[in-house]
Amino acid sequence: MPLKMVDATVSTFEGVLEKFRSEAPKNKANLILFLADNDPSTSLSWCPDCVRAEPVIYKKLEASSDDIALLRAYVGDRPTWRDRKHPWRADARFKLTGVPTLIYWENNGVKGRLEDHEAHLEHRIEALLTGK
16 A cells, blocks of 8 residues: 555644654655645635645655655644644744645655645656655
8 A cells, every 4th residue: 555644633733743753664755745624615625726736746646656654734724724823834843834735754854845836746746755
């Protein structure tokens, strides 16, 4: 099973991250995807960049024969995310400024990242995965 996905919210993130970190050595790549919650009225993400990037990211990761772990971290609804005091905006490990943000996680830290304006580009995702 090459792609393993786990989900977290702001309230569950630290516990999920701890398990993710403990299992990281078993995988060729470990990624964290910060993305917007779905809008209950539409069942779609409230973030157009997330809507555009998610299928491209999943397609690229699922095509890999390597064992890849993906932690999907949902930032909350639009008002929650827009709050400048959002925990992941202030967290020195992540310093999020936009969603989606795809992070390559290695040795308990951020090795690389794709920001909201580039997370939908296949060649950038490939470069992140290969370290190029």
